[in-house]
Amino acid sequence: MCNDMTMKSLSAAELAQLIEELSTAYERLQGNNLKLDLTRGKPDAQQLALSDALDGVLAGDYMASDGTDVRNYGGLLGLPETRALGAELMDTPADAIIAGGNSSLQLMFITLELALHQGLGNLIPWAEAESPTILCPVPGYDRHFTVCEELGLAMRCVDMTETGPDMAQVARAVADPNVVGIWNVPKYSNPTGVTYSAETVEQMAQLPASAAADNFLVLWDNAYAVHDFAEPHDELASIHSAAAAAGTSDHIVQFASTSKITFAGAGVAFVASGEHGNAAIVKRLSTMTVGPDKVNQLRHARFLGGRLREHMAKHAELLAPKFACVEEKLSQELADLGIASWTKPNGGYFVSLDVMPGLARKIIAMAAGAGVTLTPAGATFPYGDDPRDRNIRIAPTYAPLADVATSLDILTLCVRLASARTLLEQMQ
Ligand SMILES: Cc1ncc(COP(=O)(O)O)c(C=O)c1O
Incomplete structure (x- = not known):
């Protein structure tokens, strides 16, 4: 009609x-x-069945490439081969990546809690601001918002565009010293499916240098890094390289996981910040666990190594x-x-x-x-x-x-x- x-x-x-x-x-x-x-x-x-071969892939061989017996405690940074898998996902060198437990969301919570109360690495705690506020590109991922709510962090919306968050709005917002961070799902964003343009990635990497808050963090949740279903697939520029060039590495925290690659809830999660940020995260993790599930890490490295795509x-x-x-x-x-x-x-x-x-x-x-x-x-x-x-x-x-x-x-x-x-x- x-x-x-x-x-x-x-x-x-x-x-x-x-x-x-x-x-x-x-x-x-x-x-x-x-x-x-x-x-x-x-x-x-x-x-899920695509990854059923995870079960049994170790075939009794529990030794990692560096000689670690994965059945035992320890290894907070994660196994070398699993960090190499993280490198493929995050377009970031393996030695800058921590391979952790099963949930990137949990690593996000730990990171934000640390940034709020203790300061991430050598940054001052967000709690020192009058009303620490996180920028939230909308529409966005509800669990990011829940983490902020749970920690008492205020949220301020910025609009998503076809190339990422509206960077003019972001630039205006970060002039406020209360604004201490921004959430990002940079590839196939939840829920818009938008992938950030190279220019947006570059601007994000530079953002901490122009933000009024000295402890500003770019939270980079790359949950869908390799989750392409059409060719040509979207290309995401490396925030790691852009941040290294901009001198902002300790202000960028990347997250990823294999939740939607292998078994959701039984995968491996990754976090990567600069040298000081990573050290602070490992120190915090060490108070919470004697080590991640390295048996699962090894299974994932053996199962996905060289065949992720x-x-x-x-x-x-x-x-x-x-x-x-x-x-x-x-x-x-x-x-x-x-x-x-x-x-x-x-x-x-x-x-x-x-x-x-x-x-x-x-x-x-x-x-x-x-x-x-x-x-x-x-x-x-x-x-x-x-x-x-x-x-x-x-x-x-x-x-x-x-x-x-x-x-x-x-x-x-x-x-x-x-x-x-x-x-x-x-x-x-
Ligand atoms: C953007 C985003 N980040 C994180 C997650 C959860 O990741 P994980 O299973 O590693 O905790 C999801 C799950 O839907 C998601 O959409």
């Missing part, structure tokens, strides 16, 4: 008719008792059809209507959908009413508060392809129905 015109150009009578048609379709769906879930940004069972290509084969399905459905049902826009990532785990302001919450509730659970509205913003109530995170990786298709049919129907109702109300 409105293929070649935006929904906003429809007359009241046309909108009313459209609403009637869509409402009938929606009510029919409600009778189907569906139970579909697009909330989970986690690998599906087939993806090949392994990720298998994930891509499984994921690409799901993301293609999301794109196809969104384009088919919503393109050119002027009521929604969305991202088309080349990798990662999410698609970010923006609907008309004020409708995200309503649409998510409508989808739930028809049996599709989506990430709660607001989750992609600090404090769960999307000020324009318009962002919806789509996580298609875990559900089977057929469920992704059905869920998107329902979601797009809800977007059209809610938008048509709102447009009609605005006319009255």
Whole structure:
């Protein structure tokens, strides 16, 4: 009906008719008792099975390349071969990387807690600021926001653009000495799928030098470093090299993990800062553990060593059809209507959908009413508060392809129905 015109150009009578048609379709769906879930940004069972050979890969050989018996305590920096794996992920030399336990999120928490109360390396503690504040590019990753909330760090939003955070906003914000850090997911960002441009990476590396706070940290969560599913894949410039050139290495903290490469929750996590930052993190880790799970580290190094790209290509084969399905459905049902826009990532785990302001919450509730659970509205913003109530995170990786298709049919129907109702109300 409105293929070649935006929904906003429809007359009241046309909108009313459209609403009637869509409402009938929606009510029919409600009778189907569906139970579909697009909330989970986690690998599906087939993806996990790609790494089943981890189990048994050691075949009784527990000696690492440096002679470490991985069954025993110790080795807080991690095994050489596992740090080499981290180097491949992070585009950073292995000797600048710490291979830790199973969760990069935990390493982020430890780093922020340290920066807040003790100061990271030779930097003064954030707690000395009146109101230490972290910049949060939005939409962003909810667990970053939770870490800040838990530690009592204030958050200030900056907009994401197609090349990374809006660096003009960032530059203005860091003139405030309370602003002590910025979160980043620089490749296939959660949830927009944006990869930072080389220029943005360069600007981020230089940011600590221009920030009013002397203890400013760039938090670089490269969770999706090798998670490409389309060619040509996005290239991310090395923040390590840029920071070395800018003299800001101790102000950059990189994180990564194999959570979405092998087993989510049973992988290996990495952290890398400058010399002083790393020393402080290792010292803190030493108070918490006698050493990481090096058996798992060795398994990962043996399993992935020399074949990381090949392994990720298998994930891509499984994921690409799901993301293609999301794109196809969104384009088919919503393109050119002027009521929604969305991202088309080349990798990662999410698609970010923006609907008309004020409708995200309503649409998510409508989808739930028809049996599709989506990430709660607001989750992609600090404090769960999307000020324009318009962002919806789509996580298609875990559900089977057929469920992704059905869920998107329902979601797009809800977007059209809610938008048509709102447009009609605005006319009255
Ligand atoms: C951006 C980002 N960082 C970190 C994580 C969690 O990483 P880990 O499993 O290493 O704690 C996720 C998981 O969804 C994520 O999306």
